[in-house]
Amino acid sequence: MKLNTLKPADGARKDRVRVGRGIGSGLGKTAGRGHKGSFARAGKGKIKAGFEGGQMPIYKRLPKVGFRSKLKNDTAEVLLYQLDKLEAGEIDFAALRAAKLVPANAKQAKVVKKGDVTKKFVLKGLLATAGAKAAVEAAGGSVTE
Secondary structure (H helix, E strand, C coil): CCHHHHCCCCCCCCCCCCCCCCCCHHCCCCCCCCCCHHHHCCCCCCCCCCCCCCCCCCCHCCCCCCCCCHHHHCCCEHHHHHHHHHCEECCCCCHHHHHCCCCCCCEEEECCCCCCCCCCCCECCCCECCHHHHHHHCCCCEECC
C-alpha cells in the first residue's frame, strides 16, 4: 500500500448537486427552492428558534410564574440540635426569637430533624417534620402545633 494510491471506496463520495443549471437537470429555474417565500430568497432561509409563523409562540402563551410558595419567606427553619442548646423546658416562637434562631421577618418556624436531642422539652405553636417530632417524643418531650 502506498499513500499515493489511496482513494475512497466507490460510492463513498458523491458529486455535489449543481442546481440552477437548466431545465434538463431537473433542478433548473427555482433550483429546488419552490416559489416565493423566505426560503426561496437568497440569504433569508433562517428563522429564529421558536418562531411559529407569526402565531403567538408557545413560550409566550404559557405562564411563566410556576409555583413559588408564599409561605417560604415567612417560615424559618430551626434545626433540632440547635434546640438542644436552649435552656428552656418549653419552647415557643418567642423563645426562638429571643435566642436569635429565627430572623426578624419570620412569622412562623419549623423544626427540622438534623442532629440529636438529649433534653426533654415541649414545643408549642411550632411546625415540625415527622422525624423531628419523633425525635423529640423519643427524648421524652412533646409537640403541640
